[in-house]
Structures are given as structure tokens and as C-alpha cells.
Amino acid sequence: MASAQxxxxxxxxxxxxxxxxxxxxxxxxxxxxxxxxAPTAEDLxxxxxxxxxxLGAADPTSDDGARTVTAMVAYLRATWAAETRPSPADLTLSPGDPAIRFTRLAVTDTTGGGPFDSVGTVTFTALGRDASGARVRLTERSRFRREDGVWRYVDGDVAG
Ligand SMILES: [Zn+2]
Structure with a gap:
């Protein structure tokens, strides 16, 4: 019998x-x-x-949540270009730190970023709430680069 999933x-x-x-x-x-x-910049x-x-929704005090935090921080760092990659400490929130809980994503534009491109951009708006419950809205045009077949995030211009 399968375990309860x-x-x-x-x-x-x-x-x-x-x-x-x-x-x-x-x-x-x-x-x-x-x-x-991830085969395209948008997928990445x-x-x-x-x-x-x-990361924002995980409860780091539970075993499951702690595993999620570790895995997501590792994924985010690995998919960051070396020259702009933050340290694990910069990505790992201490207990009690305000985390944005993202609730919605809209991708509004892409350029390049396909399996045969070496650069691409993705423009998106992300909605969420901060620790106080206030709405957060982030619009960014992100730049991506593909090296040895691997897409990574380089940096982005935040607007609005
Ligand atoms: Zn998805």
C-alpha cells in the first residue's frame, strides 16, 4: 500500500x-x-x-520545512551567475525574519532565452505579502545567460 501522499x-x-x-x-x-x-530562461x-x-512558505522549525529551505537555497544559489550569487546566509532567513510570501506570478514579456540562445530576458510581476500582511508587488526585467547548456540568472532591473 502506498504511503499517504x-x-x-x-x-x-x-x-x-x-x-x-x-x-x-x-x-x-x-x-x-x-x-x-530548465530548458529555457522562462522555465528557469x-x-x-x-x-x-x-522558501517563504516553509516552516524552518519543522523537519520538512528545514529540508525545503536547504533544497531551495541550494537551487537558488546554483541557478545564480557566479558574479552575482549571494552567500547562503544572505538567502537563509533566521527565525523571526520577515519573509515575503509570494502568492502570484505573471510573466509579461520574454526575449531570447530559448534552447539555442545564449542570453534572454524575462519580465514578470510577482505579488505577495510581507510579514505584517501588507501587499508586496515586484516587477522585474531579469537577465539570464546560458553557459554549457545551463541557464542562470544574472541580474535584473526592478520597476514599480
Ligand atoms: Zn511551475
């Missing part, structure tokens, strides 16, 4: 697929053997948004 949650990135069939594929591949497999951007969303 919760019904698959919809992926936070909003594509309408269950998490394991959407961004969860790229997270799981990375956790399994370090492979970064969505998987990074989803990693931030799971």
Missing part, C-alpha cells in the same frame, strides 16, 4: 500544472544529482520564483 499542490508559478510536473521537475533533478535542466525564472515561494 498529499494531493499534488498546483505549482506556485501559476502555469496550472501540479508542482511535481512543473517547477518541481527542475528542483528534483537538482536535488538528485546537481543537474540544472519560474522555477526560481517557485523556489522563493516555497
Amino acid at each position: 498529499p494531493a499534488a499542490e498546483p505549482c506556485p508559478c501559476g502555469r496550472g500544472l501540479p508542482y511535481p510536473e512543473c517547477c518541481g521537475r527542475w528542483h528534483a533533478r537538482h536535488a538528485a544529482d546537481g543537474t540544472l535542466a 525564472m519560474r522555477s526560481r520564483y517557485t523556489a522563493f515561494a516555497r
